[in-house]
Amino acid sequence: xxxxxxxxxxxxxxxxxxxxxxxxxxxxxxxxxxxxxxxxxxxxxxxxxxxxxxxxxxxxxxxxxxxxxxxxxxxxxxxxxxxxxxxxxxxxxxxxxxxxxxxxxxxxxxxxxxxxxxxxxxxxxxxxxxxxxxxxxxxxxxxxxxxxxxxxxxxxxxxxxxxxxxxxxxxxxxxxxxxxxxxxxxxxxxxxxxxxxxxxxxxxxxxxxxxxxxxxxxxxxxxxxxxxxxxxxxxxx
Amino acid sequence: xxxxxxxxxxxxxxxxxxxxxxxxxxxxxxxxxxxxxxxxxxxxxxxxxxxxxxxxxxxxxxxxxxxxxxxxxxxxxxxxxxxxxxxxxxxxxxxxxxxxxxxxxxxxxxxxxxxxxxxxxxxxxxxxxxxxxxxxxxxxxxxxxxxxxxxxxxxxxxxxxxxxxxxxxxxxxxxxxxxxxxxxxxxxxxxxxxxxxxxxxxxxxxxxxxxxxxxxxxxxxxxxxxxxxxxxxxxxxxxxxxxxxxxxxxxxxxxxxxxxxxxxxxxxxxxxxxxxxxxxxxxxxxxxxxxxx
Numbered sequence: 001x002x003x004x005x006x007x008x009x010x011x012x013x014x015x016x017x018x019x020x021x022x023x024x025x026x027x028x029x030x031x032x033x034x035x036x037x038x039x040x041x042x043x044x045x046x047x048x049x050x051x052x053x054x055x056x057x058x059x060x061x062x063x064x065x066x067x068x069x070x071x072x073x074x075x076x077x078x079x080x081x082x083x084x085x086x087x088x089x090x091x092x093x094x095x096x097x098x099x100x101x102x103x104x105x106x107x108x109x110x111x112x113x114x115x116x117x118x119x120x121x122x123x124x125x126x127x128x129x130x131x132x133x134x135x136x137x138x139x140x141x142x143x144x145x146x147x148x149x150x151x152x153x154x155x156x157x158x159x160x161x162x163x164x165x166x167x168x169x170x171x172x173x174x175x176x177x178x179x180x181x182x183x184x185x186x187x188x189x190x191x192x193x194x195x196x197x198x199x200x201x202x203x204x205x206x207x208x209x210x211x212x213x214x215x216x217x218x219x220x221x222x223x224x225x226x227x228x229x230x231x232x233x234x235x236x237x
Numbered sequence: 238x239x240x241x242x243x244x245x246x247x248x249x250x251x252x253x254x255x256x257x258x259x260x261x262x263x264x265x266x267x268x269x270x271x272x273x274x275x276x277x278x279x280x281x282x283x284x285x286x287x288x289x290x291x292x293x294x295x296x297x298x299x300x301x302x303x304x305x306x307x308x309x310x311x312x313x314x315x316x317x318x319x320x321x322x323x324x325x326x327x328x329x330x331x332x333x334x335x336x337x338x339x340x341x342x343x344x345x346x347x348x349x350x351x352x353x354x355x356x357x358x359x360x361x362x363x364x365x366x367x368x369x370x371x372x373x374x375x376x377x378x379x380x381x382x383x384x385x386x387x388x389x390x391x392x393x394x395x396x397x398x399x400x401x402x403x404x405x406x407x408x409x410x411x412x413x414x415x416x417x418x419x420x421x422x423x424x425x426x427x428x429x430x431x432x433x434x435x436x437x438x439x440x441x442x443x444x445x446x447x448x449x450x451x452x453x454x455x456x457x458x459x460x461x462x463x464x465x466x467x468x469x470x471x472x473x474x475x476x477x478x479x480x481x482x483x484x485x486x487x488x489x490x491x492x493x494x495x496x497x498x499x500x501x502x503x504x505x506x507x508x509x510x511x512x513x514x515x516x517x518x519x520x521x522x523x524x525x526x527x528x529x530x
Contacts, residue, residue, distance in 0.1 A: 059416055063408075095418035105413045107428060109527055117427070121419040154527075170417065 010035040010208040016070035018051055025051045026232045038200060038209045040219040043229030049212045053180045057097045058090050076177055095122055097178040098171035103187050104163035106155035111147050114155045114166060118174045133173055141169035142195055161192025181211040197222050268502050275499030281305060296465050301500055306466045307474035308507060312448045314384035319444060323392050327399025332425060350393035358457035361386030365458060378459035381470040386454045391444035402436025403429055431526035438519040445511045452478045477504040
């Protein structure tokens with residue numbers, strides 16, 4: 001391995017190839033991402049940006065007819081882990097590498113249950129502690145004030161921007177170290193977008209963020225670094 | 238030309254819908270018209286007081302009470318045998334089976350769905366005869382054999398509706414919980430199944446209807462004209478559809494025929510009650526899924 005890499009490297013991707021139905025989506029990607037930074041992934045649609053994100057939390061394994069080769073290492077809890085190693089449970093990986101999707105995807109449950117969901121899946125039983133964490137993350141996502149009086153309402157009744165902040169809160173509630181975001185503002189209006197961009201800059205203190213974006217002005221506002229994709233390869237970074 | 242074709246399609250669809258609706262309503266109105274006269278507590282309980290009949294203190298000889306109880310027992314028995322197996326198979330096919338296994342099973346269940354009920358009945362009868370000969374002469378066609386045969390008959394419906402309900406969920410909703418660190422089973426229990434409840438319940442309703450109305454299977458596997466309320470699942474029983482069949486082919490007086498119509502109306506009401514029950518259970522389950530802390 002390259003020994004001159006600085007210590008603050010969070011994610012190391014080497015020789016990554018990805019196939020969907022024999023079509024090559026990503027080819028020979030080798031790239032690193034530093035800790036506590038926001039990296040914007042840009043490029044035309046179909047260039048493989050979203051696919052790249054789901055190779056970092058192994059979500060592609062739940063898609064039929066997909067195949068991957070290469071190596072992905074992420075430093076989690078201070079240890080450099082090969083995330084594709086058998087011994088590393090995929091559920092634990094996904095609890096530490098959160099993901100936010102393009103369209104807000106609240107589960108068909110109440111607001112509270114949506115944010116508490118990952119805690120519950122991770123085996124949380126202490127109701128009081130769960131309530132505290134839900135409140136704390138909703139505050140972090142600038143949503144608490146808007147929803148604190150209707151935590152038992154259907155989350156799908158929130159506005160688009162609120163839903164997306166809810167999804168961000170839900171992704172943050174397990175205190176992940178990496179956050180993957182797939183065009184998180186593409187379905188939102190400019191006010192909601194502004195709120196979420198502010199949130200990203202705030203979150204950078206605790207997290208390593210990779211965000212796919214189509215908007216160049218957005219990239220300029222938030223990104224520390226820009227990685228540009230074209231036809232499944234990185235053309236500049 | 239294109240416009241005319243389009244208009245024709247719309248007209249055709251409307252006409253089909255209207256004819257079907259009209260057909261359903263004419264059956265209902267006809268039954269109400271013919272059966273309402275016989276629809277009286279006496280139809281169910283005969284000369285016995287309803288309370289004594291329900292408490293099984295006095296046997297009802299000239300009423301439909303034993304047939305109502307028999308049908309209810311039969312439906313509950315066969316649906317409770319078929320549901321766990323059907324749900325599990327549907328879930329397996331939708332979520333776990335690989336491509337080739339799935340195709341093979343789909344074919345098998347399509348064939349199963351196409352087996353005429355009289356053949357299933359014959360098989361149930363053969364099973365009863367086999368058990369009688371080789372295990373115990375006390376085994377005879379009975380409620381349990383009928384329940385098993387009917388469960389077998391309705392399994393394909395339950396499997397298929399469960400499978401389709403799960404498979405039609407969007408990829409987004411499938412991945413949401415997984416991306417949040419849920420295991421496959423957690424995803425299924427907390428997200429996919431609650432989302433598929435409506436589809437799954439429609440399968441249950443199909444199954445209930447089928448079990449309540451089927452005559453061919455039970456004729457061969459344990460239903461009789463006069464047995465009273467069955468004492469156990471190993472006893473012969475009475476059932477409403479069989480009574481309707483029997484009375485319509487053997488009636489001697491207009492009153493008897495009227496009782497047949499009354500029984501048909503009763504069977505419809507019974508099905509309505511069971512459907513309503515299925516809906517209430519579904520609502521309750523969705524509520525639990527939504528607000529369960």
